Amino acid sequence: MRLASVRGMRDILPAETGLWQGVEGAIRELFGRYAYREIRPPVVELAELFARGVGAETDIVHKEMYVFPDRKGQMLALRPEATASVVRAYVEHAMHAGSDLVKLYYLGPMFRYEKPQMGRQRQFHQYGVEAIGSLDPALDAEVADLAAQLVADLGLDRARLRFRVNTIGCAADREGYRGVLLSHLGPRAVGLCSDCRRRLEQNPLRVLDCKVPSCREIVCEAPSSADHVCSACAEHFEGFKGHMEALGLSYEQDATLVRGLDYYTRTVFELASEELGAQDALLGGGRYDDLVALLGGPETPAVGFAGGMERLVMLLHREDREEPELDWYVIPVTDDPEVVRWTSQILAAMRRAGLAADRAYVRKALRKSLQVAARKAKGAVFVGPEEIASGAAKARDLAAGVERVVSLAALVDPDAVRGQLAAEEAS
Ligand SMILES: [Zn+2]
Ligand SMILES: [Zn+2]
Structure with a gap:
């Protein structure tokens, strides 16, 4: 069950x-x-x-x-x-x-x-x-x-x-007002709901809170506490x-x-x-x-x-101002153990540098991975054998849709990377 x-x-x-x-x-x-x-x-x-x-x-x-x-x-x-x-x-x-x-x-x-x-x-x-x-x-x-x-x-x-x-x-005013309220509501008690008839005896002020329409009508005309x-x-x-x-x-x-x-x-x-x-x-x-x-x-x-x-x-x-929360979403492009190890290391370096980052654990077609990344992060980083060999990775600004190769060291400073991407787009 x-x-x-x-x-x-x-x-x-x-x-x-x-x-x-x-x-x-x-x-x-x-x-x-x-x-x-x-x-x-x-x-x-x-x-x-x-x-x-x-x-x-x-x-x-x-x-x-x-x-x-x-x-x-x-x-x-x-x-x-x-x-x-x-x-x-x-x-x-x-x-x-x-x-x-x-x-x-x-x-x-x-x-x-x-x-x-x-x-x-x-x-x-x-x-x-x-x-x-x-x-x-x-x-x-x-x-x-x-x-x-x-x-x-x-x-x-x-x-x-x-x-x-x-x-x-x-407290003294309320005691007095209670009497005033009782003498107003008492004769009208038949028009009140059953809860209010009970309240009338215990605490007539509670009648003023009642949301039942017939009670509201009676209450509208009741004397005001501010006057007492x-x-x-x-x-x-x-x-x-x-x-x-x-x-x-x-x-x-x-x-x-x-x-x-x-x-x-x-x-x-x-x-x-x-x-x-x-x-x-x-x-x-x-x-x-x-x-x-x-x-x-x-x-x-x-x-x-x-x-x-x-x-x-x-x-x-x-x-409805939902914004991606992560700075980077890291996507390993193969299952190669070296690539996987690099992915973990890059991710750890980002987090130690104070960035919010996550990675893909389930391998998908690249297009699918990018869709996931776009929901979660401002930027995506791809790690593959060539990137490792060159000590660089492909970074993509997901909002602007521009991409370039940046050094792995620069990835822990996404503002710098994004600045470069923006400059490139403008040129
Ligand atoms: Zn007082
Ligand atoms: Zn009532």
């Missing part, structure tokens, strides 16, 4: 990994420029971390989390998101002791048991940042600016990026919006934006692009000023965002 991969968990094949590495490289480079350092928490955590951190009533934890006992009966979970893990690590390693503001980023697989569909798998990949230690609304805007810069670096038009922003206030926050939170929100404007980041305020996780406080935001259809958020984030204390650390405000790698890879895929 042939075994297949598990539903919702797919292989990322070599044809795609170049794109993934490109996105990962752009993320690392940019996040580093904004002074974030990478953290790599484990994929498995205590299930309780997410029940406490993300919220037992959220869809992510309640419906979608992979939970299982280990051999001693301890309940574990595959992480459905990373913020709770990063904050757990921040507390566990007392990172607050080292610095007032700790800026961390991560990349990696997350797991949610959802219905697999185009662009949404059960094992998916997220990147994100967490800036832990400041309540300054300028930091919220800096985090948003980093998010915008990332998608701009990956080729989206900065002028067409749109943030949706909202404030959900501090204390003066300190209102001032914080005004500060955030002011800093967004100062950084040239355009936004609209959206009263129904609450984000599907319980840890959020004050600022919440999502980023979309008009180029891609502005309904679909590329990434989202916000403040979580109570999470550090909730997980056993000191009272510490924090803000961050997370987004899906798959979306970014698809963005790059649109441009």
